[in-house]
Amino acid sequence: MPLELGVNLGNFKEEGLDVTVENFQAGGSKALQALIGGSVDGVVGFYDHTIQMQAQGKEISCVFLLNDIPAVLLGVRSDLADKVRSGADLKGLKLGITAPDSSTDTMARYYIKKSGLGPRDVKIIAVGSGTPGMVALEAKNIDALVYFDPVATLLSRKNAAKPLFDARTIEGSKTAFSGIYPTACLYLQQSFIDKNPETVQRLVNALLKTHRWINSVSTEQLVDAVPAGYKTDNREVNIDVLKASTALFSQTGLMDAEAAKVALAVLSDFDPGSPRPTSTSANLHQSLR
Numbered sequence: 410m411p412l413e414l415g416v417n418l419g420n421f422k423e424e425g426l427d428v429t430v431e432n433f434q435a436g437g438s439k440a441l442q443a444l445i446g447g448s449v450d451g452v453v454g455f456y457d458h459t460i461q462m463q464a465q466g467k468e469i470s471c472v473f474l475l476n477d478i479p480a481v482l483l484g485v486r487s488d489l490a491d492k493v494r495s496g497a498d499l500k501g502l503k504l505g506i507t508a509p510d511s512s513t514d515t516m517a518r519y520y521i522k523k524s525g526l527g528p529r530d531v532k533i534i535a536v537g538s539g540t541p542g543m544v545a546l547e548a549k550n551i552d553a554l555v556y557f558d559p560v561a562t563l564l565s566r567k568n569a570a571k572p573l574f575d576a577r578t579i580e581g582s583k584t585a586f587s588g589i590y591p592t593a594c595l596y597l598q599q600s601f602i603d604k605n606p607e608t609v610q611r612l613v614n615a616l617l618k619t620h621r622w623i624n625s626v627s628t629e630q631l632v633d634a635v636p637a638g639y640k641t642d643n644r645e646v647n648i649d650v651l652k653a654s655t656a657l658f659s660q661t662g663l664m665d666a667e668a669a670k671v672a673l674a675v676l677s678d679f680d681p682g683s684p685r686p687t688s689t690s691a692n693l694h695q696s697l698r
Contacts, residue, residue: 411453411475411619411623412453412595412619413432413639414619414634414635414639415619416428418619420616420622421611424611424612425611426608426611426612428612428615431449439508440453440454441462444596444597444598445467445598451595451597452595453593453594454512454593455512455592455593455594456474456591456592456593456594456596456664457512457676458512459471459594459596460673460676468600469598469599470597470598470599470602471596472595472596472597472602472609472612473595473662474591474593474662474663474664475592475593475594475595475658475659476591476593476594476657476659477589477591477592477657478582478592479516479582479585479586480577480657481513481516481555481557481576481585481592482556482572482577483504483516483553483554483555483585484553484554484561484570484571485502485570485573486547486569486570487568487569487570487571489553490571493553494573495573496525496526497525497526499526499531499552499573500526500530500531502531502532502552502553503531503532503550503551504554505535505536505542505553505554505555506534506536507538507542507555508535509535512592513555514533514535515675516585516586516590516675517531517533518533519678520573520574522678534550534551536551536554542556542560543560543563546564546570547567553573558577558653559640559650561575561650561653562646562649563646566649576590577656578656587671587674588671588674589665589667589668589671590668591665591671591672595613613662617662620658620659620661621660624658624660628651632644632648635647
C-alpha cells in the first residue's frame, strides 16, 4: 500500500521518478519471479526472499524496510476453536496459504514445526491472497488460514476465525517467530543497485517521505488517502484495520540487525538451502540518508 500511496501523493515525481506499480495478486513469489526475469525493476515483497535468493547465488538486496513486523495471523475456523487451541492441534487439518514457496508458506511451515508437528501432519493448500483465502475458510474448504488485514478484521467482525497468533503486534511476532520478524521491503537485484545508485536513492527517499506522512496523519486521514485497491468499501472497517496496525509501518525504513537474524533463523530452520544463522547475512543494503 505505501508504494502506490507514495505514487498518489506525488513523492516519486518529486524525486524525478516515473514509477508504474503492478500488483501481483497471486503472491510475492510471482513478483519475485518477475524481478528475476527482468520484467520489473524492483519489488515490494517479503524480506526473506532476499535471503532465499542469495542462498541460490542470486544477489537480491533490501534497500528500504516497510514493515518492522509481519502483521500476519494464523487462525482457525470458529467452529473448530474449541478443538484447535494451539499449533499442535493443527494436526490432520487443511491450512491455507497464498502460494507455494511464498512467505506465508515459509512462516506456516516454521510455526507447524515449532509446534512439534512434522511436515506431513498438516495439509498446506494454496488459496491465493486476500478475499479468496477468506472465502475458502468460510466455505470450509480449509480449516485454518494464514492471513493479513483487511481479511483479519473482516473475519474478526464475523467471528469466523480465531487466531492462534496475531503478529500485528511486536508481542505477537515474538510469540510466532521468537522475535521481531522484518517483513515487507523494497528489494532489487544488486546489479541494478550498483548501476543505478542515484535512482535507488530516489526510490528510498520517496518511500521515506511516504512513511513519515503515514505516521504523522490521523487514522481517518490515512484511510481516505489509501488507494482503493488496498481497502474495503466500508470506511469503519478500514479504520479498524489501520488502528490494529499502528506498529506496522516503519518510521525510518532501516533494518535492525537482530531482527534480520530472526528472518534468517526461520528460513534456515525451514529451508536447507538457506545459510545457517551464524551471521546476519550480507544482504542489508542500506540506502537511507
